[in-house]
Amino acid sequence: MAAAAYLEMRGVAMRFGDGAQAVSALDSIDLSIAEHEFVTIVGPSGCGKSTLLYLVGGFLRPTAGGVYLRGRGIDKPGPDRGIVFQRYSLFPWLTVRKNIGYGLEEKGVARVERDRIVGEYVRLVHLEGFEDRYPRELSGGMQQRVALAQTLACQPDILLMDEPFGALDAQTRRILQDEVRRIWRRDTKTVLFVTHDVEEAVALGTRIVVMSARPGRIKEVVTRGFDVADGEEFEANPAFAALKLHIWRSVKEEVKAARG
Amino acid sequence: MKMLPLALLVGAWQAAASAGLLPASVLPSFWEVAASLGGMLRSGEILPHTAASFGRAGAGFALGVAGGVVLGLLMARVRAVERAIEPILLLIYPVPKPALIPLFMVWLGIGDFSKIAVIALACLVPVVIAAYNGARSVDDMLIWSARARGTAQGRLLWRVVLPSALPQIAAGVRTAIAVAIIVLVSSEFISAETGLGYLIFSYGGVGADDAMLAVVIYLAVLGYALDRAYLAGLRRLMSWHAFAH
């Protein structure tokens, strides 16, 4: 018998509602992820990408099948799985500092140590000087960076990221992509990263999952056969361009199917 | 600028009285009322009544707000509490609370306790509803976010639900301030030897309309100042929230 995968979805289906109103968001999802993989997920809007992350997060329970972490069924959220939501959901009543330090505070990390760690992540996402602001005083992109720092500061084993850079400008996006890749390498984390952006999927993922139009199924899983270094101008890499085109065509087919 | 309509109203009132269009038996002139109020303030006779009223309204308000927040949050989070309280709340909601004063007097006597109890009940209602609605409309993502960052199920109420509901609770509390004043004065009409409601009622009873109106205006100004102070305090303490206007 093969060793159990680190993170595994077996025969997962997810339906919302019942009767005639029921929406089938995911169907027969089988996916095995090894520890320290960086898996990116692309697919048309509404195909169940967020739902898939919520299942791994333990926020939702599948209507069929199971989601397992180290062979144990996931049945609730936990700080071992950090998530950056698609709609940045910071606590509006907490300052940037307190938002980023939230998980540390819940863990009981002492104030001084907490402030030190928060300072590190503030620098990471380039928000120096905004520590005492409230989320509503920040732009969408800044809020998204706080959400990223908030999640990273909890030091989760698994990072779930739901289109985390959608609201960012191209340069910031590139910087943070490199940053996430660097953190993934350094801290040997496992990352599940949903994106609309095919280039981002190829630039980050060691494996790329393409999902079909609703109900979301796994259409294909492509292993990227080459490494992308931090700061690399991957546009110049022919292998990169070829893979990007392949994924792009695959997604385009599904987007067309979704439009009917 | 905001005071202009008010100034016009007062001006028209005084002009009508000066022109002899308003017999004193219908409405004393603004000037007489103002003079009467000035006298009460100078002599200080209105102060002990103000203090007595403040004590009652403050006690009832504090009890009502505290109870309302706790009850509203519990209703939103605990199914059994919701089922038990909701019908009672819906029943109490349309009852004019001053109508309950005689009943409370039977139970608690004609002293301050019955007044405080009615004020507390009246303040409780808008706060329960606000806390309940606020807690029920908490964004799922915030709950999930907190859970994924280590907050245990049992601490969600304190860490996420209460703060999320605060803006709505704050609006409910603002209503409660006005309600406290209304019910206070009604309760002091019915039985009291002190308080602003008692003053209004007793001046009215002896036909001292200028003094009666002076107390009414005094009360209106106090209420207005309280409301302004409350809003200003909120904006400072809850600067994380974008309040309307």
Ligand SMILES: Nc1ncnc2c1ncn2[C@@H]1O[C@H](COP(=O)(O)OP(=O)(O)OP(=O)(O)O)[C@@H](O)[C@H]1O
């Ligand atoms: N709580 C819910 N109740 C009912 N339907 C839902 C719920 N959540 C998601 N759905 C439906 O399930 C499907 C998948 O939604 P999901 O948000 O996972 O898609 P997505 O791939 O993340 O889309 P996008 O790229 O636009 O973010 C959609 O059709 C959506 O309408």
Ligand SMILES: [Mg+2]
């Ligand atoms: Mg989504």
